[in-house]
Amino acid sequence: MRDSCNFEAVQAKVAALRTDIVRMITAAGSGHPGGSLSAVEIMATLYFGGVLNYDAENPKAEARDRFILSKGHAAPVLYATLANAGYFPREELTTLRAFGSRLQGHPDSLKLPGVEVSTGSLGQGLSISSGLAYALAFPASAQSPTVFTLLGDGELQEGQVWEAAMFAAHYRLSNLVAIIDNNELQIDGAVSEVMDVRDISAKLSSFGWYVLEADGHDVRALYKELTTAKAHKEGPAVVVAHTVKGKGVSFMENQCGWHGKAPNAEQCAAALDELCAPGEAALSVSDRPADREVV
Ligand SMILES: [Mg+2]
Numbered sequence: 001m002r003d004s005c006n007f008e009a010v011q012a013k014v015a016a017l018r019t020d021i022v023r024m025i026t027a028a029g030s031g032h033p034g035g036s037l038s039a040v041e042i043m044a045t046l047y048f049g050g051v052l053n054y055d056a057e058n059p060k061a062e063a064r065d066r067f068i069l070s071k072g073h074a075a076p077v078l079y080a081t082l083a084n085a086g087y088f089p090r091e092e093l094t095t096l097r098a099f100g101s102r103l104q105g106h107p108d109s110l111k112l113p114g115v116e117v118s119t120g121s122l123g124q125g126l127s128i129s130s131g132l133a134y135a136l137a138f139p140a141s142a143q144s145p146t147v148f149t150l151l152g153d154g155e156l157q158e159g160q161v162w163e164a165a166m167f168a169a170h171y172r173l174s175n176l177v178a179i180i181d182n183n184e185l186q187i188d189g190a191v192s193e194v195m196d197v198r199d200i201s202a203k204l205s206s207f208g209w210y211v212l213e214a215d216g217h218d219v220r221a222l223y224k225e226l227t228t229a230k231a232h233k234e235g236p237a238v239v240v241a242h243t244v245k246g247k248g249v250s251f252m253e254n255q256c257g258w259h260g261k262a263p264n265a266e267q268c269a270a271a272l273d274e275l276c277a278p279g280e281a282a283l284s285v286s287d288r289p290a291d292r293e294v295v
Contacts, residue, residue, distance in 0.1 A: 010219045011083055013048040014040055014120035018248045020080035020093055020276045026268040028097040031105065034258040036077035037151060038183040038216070038243040043081045045149060045222040051230065053145070056086035059113040065145045066116050068131060070125020071152040071181065073260070078115070079103050087114035108271040123158025125149045126178060128163045130168045133236075144175045146230050151178060154186025156197045162207070168236040169208030177210075178228045178238040183215065183245035185256045201240050209238050216241030248275055 001220065017040045025031035046052045046067065053065040069078045071103065076096065083090040088102070095101035096268045102111040106120030118126050128147035136145050168176050180200055188194050197203075210232050211223040228239035245259070249271040249276030263271060 005223045007219055010044050012048045013044045014219065015275065016084055017044060017077060017080040020083070020090070021076045022263065022268055022271045023274065024076055024093040024096040024236045025262045026081070026265065027094040028262060029252065030097060030262050031076055032073045032260045033252060033263070034185070034245040034256070035071060035074040035181065035183065037247045037249065037252065038245045039074055039077045039150060039181045040146040040247065041217045041219050041222055042150060042179055042181065042241055043077050045219050047081050047085050047224060049219065049223050051223065051226045052148060056114065060184065063143070063145060063148060064163065066130050066147045068117050068125050068149040069107055069119055070146065070149050071122065071155055072119030075105065075107050078107055082112070082114040086113065086165045122155045123160040125151060126161050126164040129176060130164045130173060133168070134171055135174050137173065144176060146175045148177045148179065149219060151180055153180055153182045153184060153197060154191050155199065156180070156200065157195045165204060165207045172235040174233045174235055176236040177226070178236065180238065181243050182240050183243040185254065187256065188257045189256055204238050209236050210234065211221065211238055211240065213240045213242065216243035217247055250274060
């Protein structure tokens with residue numbers, strides 16, 4: 001973890017990740033833009049703000065921090081982040097969901113470097129992360145790697161999350177940081193209407209977690225709270241990040257219909273008009289052969 005952060009550099013990555021997400025999902029013809037776009041600043045701050053300790057040249061380095069995308073359907077934001085971090089070529093992003101691609105619809109740890117755990121079955125990431133943090137904490141050391149995991153707010157409806165929350169607090173897993181992408185929507189509508197998770201911060205606090213909150217689209221606020229959470233040594237910490245589903249693309253923002261739907265070519269062009277800096281060279285949708293089988 002660095003002592004200071006180049007916020008301009010992080011912001012530049014934020015823009016790159018958003019365009020990559022829109023382009024790769026368009027190329028695939030399917031995927032999850034809403035919950036990928038809401039988590040862009042979170043991922044950019046972790047990987048490009050110096051919060052997460054990793055080495056793309058040596059993805060299995062023992063001392064690395066671990067990141068686990070519990071909301072595995074947001075694979076596009078993870079893939080865009082890993083590509084921009086140097087784990088694999090950015091050009092490969094347009095193979096998303098193609099038959100034989102390393103970039104499956106949900107992350108596959110056996111295929112892609114930088115993916116710690118195969119995820120997608122919601123509710124499991126916090127349990128996996130807690131077990132991992134428990135194992136990494138022995139022998140106890142100030143240098144123990146930190147395990148970060150990103151959950152959706154709709155995902156908190158899964159009962160297993162709360163068993164893991166109880167476990168992590170009981171064993172005072174100070175090398176565990178959870179982040180909640182609190183965009184208040186899920187596939188079928190508003191979280192408050194599908195099954196209200198109510199006050200997330202109060203709930204986790206009552207379980208014994210150190211709770212922090214941030215504007216999930218403000219990289220300075222995220223950096224402050226994520227570094228504070230990482231430095232907290234009294235038990236597990238959580239950053240509840242208040243976000244907007246589909247952030248950055250006006251017609252996708254706060255629309256649960258864009259949870260798992262790909263833009264068509266016209267919508268992609270409109271989205272990129274909003275997202276792209278003038279003259280930015282990014283991946284072309286036509287890089288993707290049209291006859292690939294989509295899985
Ligand atoms: Mg959500």
